[in-house]
Amino acid sequence: MTELFGVPIAVLSGQVMIGLINGSFYALLSLGLAIIFGLLNVINFAHGAFYMLGAFVSWGLLTYGGVGYWPSLVLTPLIVGALGAVFERTMLRRLYGLDHLFSLLLTFGLALALEGIFRWVYGAGGKSYPVPASLQGVYNLGFMVLPIYRAWVIVASLVVCLLAWVVIEKTPLGARLRAATENPKLVTAFGINVPLMLTLTYAAGVGLAGLAGVMAAPIYQVSPNMGSSLIIIVFAVVVIGGMGSIMGSIVTGLMLGVLESLTKVFFPTASAITVFIVMILVLLMRPAGLFGKDK
């Protein structure tokens, strides 16, 4: 059995692989968006920009500081998260009482500004980031060749997503977070510092985006527009999955990633718009989204 639907198995499984990788990034980013939206009621348009920032920070750490991939995997999310916290404290916080529109526009402006800064300093072209030595090479699975780094990205992002799920659904911290989402006033009355929680949630959400950026750096080119092209697709993913459930975002992200790259095998020209077509179909048939609770 070397062919399926007239396509060689190796090609097909290679595409599924690429799909799982893209899907992991969709999952990581839509997870962060969902966490931030759940508690802050803010649609973080700058999420893609923080992902781009993560890739650039890890590239910068390597190029200017000689800091390698593994330390960068920890440092970069912390740096990006800290920048996010500063942004939340100084600007985003002042807009909580107002129409959603304004926080969306503020983060939209931030996304434009960040992209502009990096294009100004580094130009529109991409920088390449080497695959770390310990993850170089391939596994030969018989029916296909699997680059180790790609396998690592899929496994690592799944683990991170599941960890996030466990923290939110199964720990006391997560319980407080969920309680603050339901009724912030009541939770404040119980003596929990809700403003601090909001800052940390925002930092954690964009930290996840930063982490995705580090993992993406060796796969895609590190370029100023890597965030904006991704975030619009992630928005469609979020519309499809609905932001009600964490598991929903993870499953939807992976599913759409695979679907998108399989489309590339069968209808190459339609691949770029697959996610959007699925979004339209879902909106027509199930407007609240696959996992969404309509509000």
Add this chain to the structure above:
Amino acid sequence: MAHRYRDFRPELMSAPWRYSLLVLAIAVALLAPLAVYPLFLVKVLCFMLFAAALNLVLGFAGLLSLGHAAFFGGAAYAFAQSAKIWGWPFELSLLFGVVAGGALGFVFGLIAIRRQGIYFTMITLALAQMVYFLAIQAPFTGGEDGIQNVPRGTLLGLLDLRDTNTLYYVVLVIVVACLLLIRRTVHSPFGHILGAIRENETRVTSLGLNVSRYKLLAFTLSAALSGLAGALKASAFQLATLNDVSWHISGEVVLMVLIGGIGTLWGPLFGAIFVVMIGHVLATSGLPVSLVVGVVFMACVMLFRRGFYGETIDYLRRNLIRSTNAAGNSGH
């Protein structure tokens, strides 16, 4: 959308003041080509119309669309295709652009109106990105090069639009007519229902009105007018490109409305002038437009959410109330 955004209330100014401002505005519009390069003025006019069209849904119906570039750029392609490849006359190509923008808007509206608030915004953005990807791949858009050397032709076979001064006055008449149409729409019963939907959608539904139909109609009208703006721009610059359908343009037009004043009739016009000028100044400086646009966006949201025009009107109105109160008190 908050109730702070009110129309300009004419009683702020006495009639002689209003008429002299109107006369001044007309004089400036008529004499501007003497002082400024006409093609630049045409660009400003196109974006004024575009911003006013977006404001119709953003300001008066409370629907934030981040997908309006699809109507603007889509109509530009439609205009360029019909004027250059099919050799249609100017008026017919323009009409085709309007129909293309309106039809796209109708389809976008049908899909996006199924969700509210930020979901609506995300859906419009995603749909516009889909149009962008289609424009990259479709054979007739010319990919990265776009459709170039689009002929301008003549208006009704009488006025030669290759003369940029003539072009300016023709575009001026069209844009002013559309602005009056928008003003009429906002003050019509339809416009008041849109305002009511913005303030309290559930209540309008409970009054027995079909909210979705009103939203869809407003969205389609806004898209058709954006299409007209895009087609006019394509005719002036003889060019339709990918840039016109990109999400950056959707963002810039939102900024124009925000910076002028969301939900004010005249604010977006000032916003359009300001943003087009920023682009013009930066074109030679090497500083990326998106950086400056992004920073202005943030400053605007943080510091003056009502926009230049909105804040000014608010200031004048507070002054008026204060002086009226003072006069009333001294009478005791």
